[in-house]
Amino acid sequence: MKNHPKFPSLKGHRFPRSVVSYSVWAYFRFNMSLRDVEDLLAERGVAVSYETIRSWVAKFGQQYARSIRRDRPIPNDKWHLDEVVIVIKGQLWRAIDANGDILDILVQSCRNTRAAIRFMRKLVKQYGEPRVLITDELGSHGAAKRQLIPGVEHRQHKGLNNKAEVSHRQTRRREKIFGRFKSPRQAQMFLAAHDQIACLFRPRRHTLSSNSYRQARSDAHSLWCEYSDELTA
Incomplete structure (x- = not known):
């Protein structure tokens, strides 16, 4: 270890x-x-x-x-990025690799280019640049990618990003148990730990x-x- x-x-x-x-x-x-x-x-x-x-x-x-x-072993060089709305009027940004391992999450108040850049910069700083980036058709992903990692191949199609969308299911289940997340800070703290621990045991x-x-x-x-x-x- x-x-x-x-x-x-x-x-x-x-x-x-x-x-x-x-x-x-x-x-x-x-x-x-x-x-x-x-x-x-x-x-x-x-x-x-x-x-x-x-x-x-x-x-x-x-x-x-x-x-x-x-x-955890070095992650796969193909990343899937997606965002989902949570009840506290925030956006949960999540990245997974091609093996389904969760790289990181970030709770933000919006889904614009600035939010996408903040999340993508955090990922690149921690793991380096991926070989392939897969997202849905949200324009913020493409804008952030062009600014931070312009040389990376970007596949932008909703049907290609099912891995990331499926990864949100556990969040939805916990959200129901909580009634809702009480604040962005609480959501960030819980999900940052939950995603890693749940992934290890699933x-x-x-x-x-x-x-x-x-x-x-x-x-x-x-x-x-x-x-x-x-x-x-």
């Missing part, structure tokens, strides 16, 4: 590392509310309030996501044999245990 910045400290928490890591995993892995996770722990004899779980999710979720992103089961899926699931849990060991007492 690569070197990572240390996780926030567990000092001052009365519950052990195993309970904290399990709570964060359950909240992001399944379509569960904080109160659902509270009930799940109660059935296992752990009495903890949903507000405590909320603080764990906020404190440790982002670091788990960063660790997953940094240990290895496109329909493309794998039973044995391959079980191995991928075992590998994901092993990685999670390694990241949890980074929690300092």
Whole structure:
């Protein structure tokens, strides 16, 4: 495993590392509310309030996501970019590679060229330039691409971008559970962690044999245990 910045400290928490890591995993892995996770722990004899779980999710979720992103193999050089409206009157910009792995997300207030440039610049800074960029027919994508990465091949057609559009489904499901996202900041913090953690534990089961899926699931849990060991007492 690569070197990572240390996780926030567990000092001052009365519950052990195993309970904290399990709570964060359950909240992001399944379509569960904080109160659902509270009930799940109660059935296992752990009495903890949903507000405590909320603080764990906020404190440790982002670091788990960063660790997953940094240990992930180099992404495919074909990127799919798409944007979707969320209920807080914002736009969720999401990028995935050709393998379906989520590269990054960014919540913004609009879908104009300035917003597209901000998101695309963030991606290029983190991963370098792609070989192929696939988007829908929104003009902002093309304008941003011409300014930032003019030499990259751009395929702009709604029918080619199904991978990115499908990736929004989990966001819609969580949005229903929340009722709606409460603010752009809350949406950004939750989805930045959720997308990475959910992607790790959902290895496109329909493309794998039973044995391959079980191995991928075992590998994901092993990685999670390694990241949890980074929690300092």
